[in-house]
Amino acid sequence: MQINLYLCTKFPNMTSRIDIQLAAEAHRLLNAARRVVIFTHMGPDGDAMGSSLALRHYLESRAADVRATVIVPNDFPDFLAWLPGVAEVLVYERQAEMCDQRLDEADLAVCLDFNDAKRIGPIGERLLQKPCPKLMIDHHLHPTDFATVMISDPSASSTCELVYYLLNQGQSNSNQGRDHWRPILDIANCLYTGLMTDTGNFSYNSSNPDLYEIVAELMRAGIEKDKIYDRVFNQYSADRMHMTGYCLYRKMQLFPEYHLALITLSIEELKQFNYKQGDTEGIVNMPLQMGDIFYSVFMREQEPKPGTSKNVVKVSFRSQGDRPVNVMAAEVFRGGGHANASGGDFYGSIRAAARLFLREYPKYFKKD
Numbered sequence: 001m002q003i004n005l006y007l008c009t010k011f012p013n014m015t016s017r018i019d020i021q022l023a024a025e026a027h028r029l030l031n032a033a034r035r036v037v038i039f040t041h042m043g044p045d046g047d048a049m050g051s052s053l054a055l056r057h058y059l060e061s062r063a064a065d066v067r068a069t070v071i072v073p074n075d076f077p078d079f080l081a082w083l084p085g086v087a088e089v090l091v092y093e094r095q096a097e098m099c100d101q102r103l104d105e106a107d108l109a110v111c112l113d114f115n116d117a118k119r120i121g122p123i124g125e126r127l128l129q130k131p132c133p134k135l136m137i138d139h140h141l142h143p144t145d146f147a148t149v150m151i152s153d154p155s156a157s158s159t160c161e162l163v164y165y166l167l168n169q170g171q172s173n174s175n176q177g178r179d180h181w182r183p184i185l186d187i188a189n190c191l192y193t194g195l196m197t198d199t200g201n202f203s204y205n206s207s208n209p210d211l212y213e214i215v216a217e218l219m220r221a222g223i224e225k226d227k228i229y230d231r232v233f234n235q236y237s238a239d240r241m242h243m244t245g246y247c248l249y250r251k252m253q254l255f256p257e258y259h260l261a262l263i264t265l266s267i268e269e270l271k272q273f274n275y276k277q278g279d280t281e282g283i284v285n286m287p288l289q290m291g292d293i294f295y296s297v298f299m300r301e302q303e304p305k306p307g308t309s310k311n312v313v314k315v316s317f318r319s320q321g322d323r324p325v326n327v328m329a330a331e332v333f334r335g336g337g338h339a340n341a342s343g344g345d346f347y348g349s350i351r352a353a354a355r356l357f358l359r360e361y362p363k364y365f366k367k368d
């Protein structure tokens with residue numbers, strides 16, 4: 001993949017990741033739009049919510065006659081409920097009619113933190129049919145070609161990083177008396193949340209020094225970064241804490257030859273701990289804290305989707321170093337992702353999903 005790095009004229013210390021022509025095209029779409037819908041992926045995380053709300057604040061703070069609606073396929077976790085603007089977010093699973101209406105009225109659809117319409121569930125089909133321009137901004141591998149303007153950079157830490165660069169490159173930004181763009185506080189809070197969550201609080205995918213130029217700018221805009229950490233990461237309920245302990249003590253299977261850990265949770269087990277959206281977030285990373293575990297796989301069983309009879313198992317993969325997990329995610333679980341962080345689905349019971357995984361992993365994973 002070719003990555004174009006350009007020196008950002010408004011901010012000479014910082015290279016931008018986005019081609020100047022491409023950024024100009026994206027801004028042409030953003031400037032022309034009055035009714036914008038912003039979509040992000042199923043199981044919205046900090047980067048998905050942060051980038052979407054940041055863009056909404058940007059669009060609505062520039063022009064009084066612009067309305068931008070953030071639409072998520074299903075609920076976001078409680079630990080993101082403090083994000084500015086979250087109260088107006090529409091959830092397709094519960095508010096399908098209103099979402100369809102906003103999509104019908106839209107003159108621009110923006111797709112953030114996903115690169116395949118399948119990642120937004122049932123409304124994805126309608127999005128593909130909708131004859132308005134589409135702007136995609138994303139950092140996942142293998143984008144599908146469905147948008148009018150595609151900003152795709154898998155080497156970026158997060159979609160929030162790309163949104164920062166794009167907004168910084170805006171032609172019509174007021175420079176507020178400085179030599180570069182500075183986000184308003186709401187935008188800065190949203191963008192920092194995505195940078196922080198997609199890098200595990202800057203512990204992976206975060207080795208580019210330019211990232212910290214952005215963090216510095218967001219801090220100058222007024223964010224309180226330790227408070228954001230606290231709001232996102234220190235929000236466990238007692239049930240969630242107990243479930244995490246149960247996973248590590250009772251459910252973690254170790255396969256030392258392959259440096260592999262597997263954790264599975266059935267619907268019954270999730271119910272036992274009053275599971276809420278987001279409660280299993282981060283569990284897949286925990287086994288990697290062991291010095292001799294380099295692969296970690298986590299499986300969570302879900303009720304069948306409406307109109308279907310089979311349970312769905314959401315599978316998450318993590319690894320360290322030169323041990324790609326995205327090939328197995330794609331070939332065995334119809335998913336994909338990054339080399340060290342991938343995911344996919346399985347239709348059937350959690351036991352069947354685990355059986356399939358245990359049969360197939362030696363073909364994809366290495367021993368040393």
Ligand code: 5GP
Pocket residue numbers: 140284315316317334335336337338341342343344345
């Ligand atoms: P997570 O394990 O946090 O759900 O997902 C980790 C990464 O795997 C995501 O950032 C995404 O790149 C990828 N991923 C997760 N689930 C899917 C899926 O169902 N399909 C595809 N193509 N990628 C997925």
Ligand code: MN
Pocket residue numbers: 047048113139158159198
């Ligand atoms: Mn992301």
